[in-house]
Amino acid sequence: MAVRLTRRRPAAPRRTAGAVLALLVAAVPLVGVLGTPAGAAKAPKYSQPGPYAAGVTTLDLPDRKVEVWYPVKEKAAAGAVPASFDLIQKVPPAIVGLLPAGASVVVETDASRDLPAAQRKGGFPLVLMAHGTAGYREQMHFLASHLASWGFVVASPDVTERSLGTLLGTFLGTPAPPAVDDVTTMRATEALVRAEGDRAGGPLEDRVKADRVAITGQSAGGNTALRYGAEPGLVTAIPISASGYSSQTGTYVTFPDVPVMFVTGAADSVVPLANVQAGFGAANAPTRLVVIDAAGHASMAGICPIGGPGGLVGLAETNKLPVPDGLKRLASDGCANPAPDPDPAWAPINQAVTAQLRDAFGIDKRPKGLNQRTFDKFAPVAVQYQERRS
Numbered sequence: 234m235a236v237r238l239t240r241r242r243p244a245a246p247r248r249t250a251g252a253v254l255a256l257l258v259a260a261v262p263l264v265g266v267l268g269t270p271a272g273a274a275k276a277p278k279y280s281q282p283g284p285y286a287a288g289v290t291t292l293d294l295p296d297r298k299v300e301v302w303y304p305v306k307e308k309a310a311a312g313a314v315p316a317s318f319d320l321i322q323k324v325p326p327a328i329v330g331l332l333p334a335g336a337s338v339v340v341e342t343d344a345s346r347d348l349p350a351a352q353r354k355g356g357f358p359l360v361l362m363a364h365g366t367a368g369y370r371e372q373m374h375f376l377a378s379h380l381a382s383w384g385f386v387v388a389s390p391d392v393t394e395r396s397l398g399t400l401l402g403t404f405l406g407t408p409a410p411p412a413v414d415d416v417t418t419m420r421a422t423e424a425l426v427r428a429e430g431d432r433a434g435g436p437l438e439d440r441v442k443a444d445r446v447a448i449t450g451q452s453a454g455g456n457t458a459l460r461y462g463a464e465p466g467l468v469t470a471i472p473i474s475a476s477g478y479s480s481q482t483g484t485y486v487t488f489p490d491v492p493v494m495f496v497t498g499a500a501d502s503v504v505p506l507a508n509v510q511a512g513f514g515a516a517n518a519p520t521r522l523v524v525i526d527a528a529g530h531a532s533m534a535g536i537c538p539i540g541g542p543g544g545l546v547g548l549a550e551t552n553k554l555p556v557p558d559g560l561k562r563l564a565s566d567g568c569a570n571p572a573p574d575p576d577p578a579w580a581p582i583n584q585a586v587t588a589q590l591r592d593a594f595g596i597d598k599r600p601k602g603l604n605q606r607t608f609d610k611f612a613p614v615a616v617q618y619q620e621r622r623s
Contacts, residue, residue, distance in 0.1 A: 462489020529567010
């Protein structure tokens, strides 16, 4: 059986979820079709697609792959086929063997593969993106494609040490791969993309701004973003569904001396709001906090809409697939049943992250779209905004 999550790009791209549990296959086909949401014309500017289309390509580090999204002129993207990826390829062979022959879970994205990148004098700002536990490099594609449309190059590596394939493999008794520190992985990713920007004839030649970088990440990837704070040229860290708190050490990370924006869901039971608020209070000013009232951990990860009624956990149980309890929680926390597509959390996430990046890189002469009045425009989705300047 096959599950295919389709996307259509009319005047503005739609958003279809990525997944934490890539192993799931439904007994019935699943197709998501969305039109333009009611009231979209009044939505905050940076929650809407930017002036570019999004391209995507895959680069290679010696031990893992890196997905890179980048701006493309709309004319160059006309008629292009949406890029897609098969989540079944993320899981161990032992689980694939439990599925029907030829099973696939294909997710189409808002980017198109290997289109010629747009050009701009000095290049486009670089944003690193780190996925969380049981994730994969394409997981936050809804946000990455959105940022590319606003003129950013976004690079997301497979953080293999905590990836979906590794987690499921160890659950089944497969030894974990040699560990590489996540900050080391992000550092190598930044160097790789910068080298690609310098490589004559490469797809990103002269497209990557040379001197500065930002980082975002979800869940464990959000803590990676905070731990990247000492890297040269960093202008902001944006942890999503993360607080900076380590359950292993019982302490918070050393917060970076750059502006930080925390973005989280009030309904998150994996990383409680109280922990994020404590991180917001402990981080070095200036810092911002965006709380999406009804969103949980899975909402922020972009995975709730996959699977229809019952979601990913329901599909796993229907197909009698082994799923660790921890993954069940990650895959369902905060999800409605059935989950709307696009998830209501995505537009506020897109707004917050885009506005923070534009402010941190100095693209906007003063902060735009970073105030309670702007986030009130997402009603009936309630979003709370705070900032600390000292």
